[in-house]
Amino acid sequence: MPADRLHLVRHGEVHNPTRVLYGRLPGFGLSADGRRMAADAARYVKDLDRPLASLICSPLQRARESSIPFTELFGFDPLVDERVIEPTNVFEGRRMKQALANPANWRYLRRPEIPSWGEPYVEVVERMRSAMDETWDAVEGGDVVIVSHQLPIWVTHLSVAGLPLRHDPRRRRCALSSVTSFERVGDVWREVDYAEPANTAGAVDVGAV
Secondary structure, X not given: OOOOEEEEXXXXXXXXXXXXXXXOOOOOOEOHXXXXXXXXXXXXXXXXXXXXXXXXXXXXHHHHHHHHHHHHHHOOOOEEOHHHOOOOEOOOOOOHHXXXXXXXXXXXXXXXXXXXXXXXXXXXXXXXXXXXXHHHHHOOOOEEEEEEOHHHHHHHHHHHOOOXXXXXXXXXXXXXXXXXXXXXXXXXXXXXXXXXXXXXXXXXXXXXX
């Protein structure tokens, strides 16, 4: 018997006073507000009153720290899975407006459907779906939480909905510490819920493209 429901949880706000695109760069952990947001997400899942069978997280610091409230509430240590990590992008360590003002960087914007500035969307979906399928089948009932990042969660949503993967990064419906929930029937995934349990007013959210 596989899992009952799978929740993709985005990490909380990152301490990023210079507002750079941190991507996979080390040293970017949660802010104080980010820790509160992560706790809100964990309490939301706890209040669903559904048994948790497994906790997975990205290896990046902000995701590992966002998994801590789940460990505290459910007693599960997270399993780190490289497949749910933030995608790569050529603008890591830079501020987006400054990067785009440099004509030398315009070549990276030529094919936004791939995207030409980073890991192809189709590859992100493939690794996310692989992690989701494996985790779903590895448990005997109960729910699964995967703590990941905005882009992997959003393109997974688009893929499951049968929508084009090309999109405007500014229009993603995937807030900090949001919870996007899925179920699988046979081999077919379907999205069943989306929630934003944390107050993100005034949050800095410019870490990736």
